[in-house]
């Protein structure tokens with residue numbers, strides 16, 4: 057617990073013993089703490105329009121590819137993914153089904169409301185039962201045994217409905233600095249039910265807000281949002297200039313200049329793909345910025361490679377002989393169309409990705425003595441189920457597993 061939290065706890069406890077008037081003042085302070093009110097402002101910012109902002113996120117979280125565009129072309133601004141549809145209808149359509157597109161929403165989104173509204177979840181001692189309701193601003197939770205009718209505003213929903221959805225709220229601390237609460241309870245697609253969010257368990261909540269979930273501050277809070285959006289900046293208790301979801305311009309950079317040039321010429325100059333610095337390593341860094349790179353993993357994990365690391369595909373791929381020995385030929389898009397959800401890719405396509413290198417007729421590479429033309433993934437990239445998570449992950453350290 058940090059010093060400012062401790063101070064606040066003491067203040068809270070002392071004031072409970074004071075007169076009723078002081079207590080009611082405290083309640084009103086407390087209410088502003090657990091009920092941020094900027095929700096309606098957020099709702100208006102959901103639809104991405106042409107923006108005049110050219111800076112993207114906070115400096116600490118700026119994304120490698122967008123940085124690249126920014127420095128070379130200071131004038132480029134965001135136009136939103138629907139502008140790209142005009143000329144790239146196919147990629148636009150594919151991307152609409154990808155988890156990337158749907159991974160961030162405000163809680164007044166009807167599909168998010170449907171996951172929680174009217175439901176409850178018993179979180180056990182010392183929390184009690186959370187009940188969920190929606191009003192025009194979005195979702196809120198109550199812990200009636202503890203805090204009566206008072207509402208805890210649930211602001212943002214992270215994760216597409218393909219796996220799980222976790223709620224996040226931004227609140228002010230007593231010094232006016234913003235912190236986030238990652239709600240204790242998430243929605244899971246399997247079973248269409250509420251279950252505990254996989255997070256550090258805090259059995260000793262100190263402030264009312266802590267009863268509702270895990271506290272994040274500073275860079276951890278910023279990155280949590282940044283990995284799920286295209287553009288936005290935390291300002292007080294709102295994400296302003298928000299373009300939710302991992303959209304075209306998160307990977308390709310702000311598109312206004314490309315659109316302007318493409319509208320006036322059939323052969324617009326290179327925008328991102330096809331530039332000399334859009335190579336294997338920078339692509340792995342682009343995807344790894346969110347799917348994680350070795351730098352985000354502890355030293356002992358790097359050494360021991362526990363099963364949990366299967367969640368971080370780039371970390372595994374970088375250890376694979378397929379990557380190490382193929383002179384820059386193997387990257388994420390060798391096997392993934394970055395616009396197409398894996399849910400729509402047939403098994404046969406995965407096999408053909410492997411056999412483009414590994415087949416008996418290709419003298420450059422070895423082929424499989426066990427199964428030269430089928431089921432590669434099952435044996436060499438097995439799926440790992442991880443505790444608390446509803447989706448499993450395929451180990452991208454491609455290798456011979458002794459048990460297979």
Ligand code: HEC
Nearest residue numbers: 139140142143304308311315318319322325326327328329
């Ligand atoms: C007015 C038509 C038009 C619009 C709008 C447009 N593009 Fe393009 N784009 C083109 C043309 C033409 C090319 C070059 C030929 C090709 O590769 O299809 C191209 C190429 C690309 C390429 C591959 C080559 C490169 O230079 O990187 C990417 C990536 C791309 N566009 C992304 C986008 C994104 C993202 C948007 C929305 C922000 C967008 N485009 C909007 C016409 C357009």
Ligand code: HEC
Nearest residue numbers: 154155156159215216218283342343346388392394397398
């Ligand atoms: C800005 C962060 C970010 C970047 C950059 C990013 N991803 Fe993702 N990716 C995510 C998030 C968040 C999800 C979870 C989506 C959800 O909620 O279902 C995801 C999910 C996925 C999925 C599984 C979901 C599906 O529908 O298939 C694949 C595959 C994937 N990403 C591949 C890639 C590849 C390949 C790249 C690089 C070309 C990349 N990602 C770059 C954040 C990112």
Ligand code: HEC
Nearest residue numbers: 214215219220221222238279280283345346347367446447
């Ligand atoms: C470094 C980037 C990054 C950060 C930071 C990050 N995420 Fe994600 N998130 C991802 C990626 C990539 C995925 C998809 C793969 C996965 O589930 O690990 C994802 C998936 C998810 C999912 C969907 C899980 C599922 O099973 O479908 C939820 C919910 C989520 N993140 C919530 C959060 C919350 C809440 C925070 C902050 C407290 C956070 N994320 C921080 C990148 C990030």
Ligand code: HEC
Nearest residue numbers: 137140144147148151156302303304307329339389394395
């Ligand atoms: C997760 C990152 C990511 C997102 C989001 C993304 N792209 Fe791409 N895009 C890439 C990568 C990486 C390539 C290079 C693919 C390759 O080399 O095979 C690419 C290639 C392209 C190309 C050229 C090749 C082709 O498929 O025609 C176009 C055009 C394009 N993207 C448009 C878009 C549009 C439009 C959107 C939004 C609807 C979008 N991209 C969203 C990463 C992304």
Ligand code: HEC
Nearest residue numbers: 377378381382385386409410413421422432436454455456
């Ligand atoms: C771009 C080419 C390429 C692709 C695509 C590729 N590999 Fe490899 N892989 C290699 C190279 C290079 C080696 C080193 C041996 C050789 O030269 O064949 C290798 C080695 C291996 C090994 C032996 C690993 C070890 O540690 O000794 C296995 C197993 C393997 N690949 C499986 C696969 C599977 C399964 C896929 C598809 C999911 C795949 N590879 C896709 C290039 C590739």
Ligand code: HEC
Nearest residue numbers: 340343347369370373387388390391398406433448449450
């Ligand atoms: C050699 C082929 C290959 C390469 C290269 C590759 N992937 Fe995958 N990836 C797969 C396969 C196969 C799956 C499982 C697909 C399925 O379930 O249908 C997968 C699944 C995923 C998923 C979904 C979660 C999971 O782990 O099952 C994500 C996210 C992902 N890959 C990201 C990446 C990123 C980021 C890179 C680059 C660092 C990358 N992949 C490179 C073959 C590959």
Ligand code: HEC
Nearest residue numbers: 410411414422423424426427428429430431432435456460
């Ligand atoms: C039933 C499990 C299984 C399946 C399915 C399978 N493999 Fe293998 N593979 C193995 C085993 C076990 C070895 C190690 C064999 C040995 O060392 O004698 C191996 C070895 C390899 C090697 C290394 C060969 C060498 O000489 O070093 C490559 C490359 C490979 N497999 C690729 C593939 C590809 C590509 C596919 C799909 C077309 C595939 N495997 C399907 C189990 C499997």
